């Protein structure tokens with residue numbers, strides 16, 4: 001081979017390598033680089049700071065309308081952040097399984113969107129704030145849709161009634177398996193919570209009958225309440241809950257298993273309902289102070305989503321008047337502020353203070 005031929009061959013090889021790198025680099029790059037990788041220590045430090053700062057906060061009180069929840073140790077406290085590239089930062093009572101309660105409503109809504117499409121879910125359930133308590137009867141009577149949105153009890157029971165299956169057991173197993181896929185591991189019912197709640201859920205049964213009066217429930221009302229009560233009694237620890245949130249943050253792909261478990265195109269609708277009603281009557285103040293879609297449960301959990309970045313889940317059983325964990329709200333607000341997670345802040349788009357002014 002002449003020197004010229006050798007040079008030409010080298011140039012061809014160099015071009016081939018460059019083209020291969022350029023065509024593959026962006027996707028490989030975006031998958032491998034963590035949105036928080038550069039700030040791993042910072043995330044760890046902020047989670048630790050928040051944990052220490054609010055650890056001894058005793059404001060609020062356990063839910064007591066479900067007898068099991070009244071006797072949960074109110075000092076239990078766990079914090080977890082799971083990122084979209086599956087890094088986990090956690091502290092406190094991270095192995096304790098608490099009942100997911102109303103946070104389940106987000107995932108049953110996601111399953112209904114998967115089965116029916118978002119338009120049908122919107123037509124049948126709606127997406128308006130009720131301005132009332134999560135279990136309000138008046139909201140069902142007063143609102144034009146009667147269901148309100150998928151995150152209040154009436155709307156959630158109606159959403160559960162949309163899930164298809166030959167019988168109640170098939171529907172329930174479908175919901176439970178779906179939650180497990182979103183969490184990236186098998187989840188199960190806390191039987192004592194279910195029994196405690198099933199024995200005291202006359203209010204939810206009444207809501208379901210009221211929905212039947214308005215033709216806004218889509219399966220047998222009491223069967224739907226029973227499946228709904230089971231979904232609320234699913235046990236999660238704070239890391240599993242954060243991973244469920246991180247799956248939404250990761251456009252529906254579970255960061256642990258890599259499985260697309262929620263449709264990518266459904267994610268904006270899920271986030272919108274969380275932003276609008278995730279903390280019930282506390283949602284406006286939450287949007288103002290924190291600016292992240294989130295969902296609370298009377299079991300004491302809250303999960304907040306930082307789209308594209310990850311999710312923060314906190315467990316602390318003491319609740320405020322609206323039924324939202326006090327400690328969880330404080331910790332998430334602190335962490336979100338320190339890490340510039342607020343969706344409405346220019347920093348969340350990568351803009352530094354002063355840019356564009």
Ligand code: DON
Nearest residue numbers: 101102134232296297298323
């Ligand atoms: O139906 C209920 O009342 C409970 N299973 C769930 C309510 C709930 O978690 C409200 N959230 N903050």
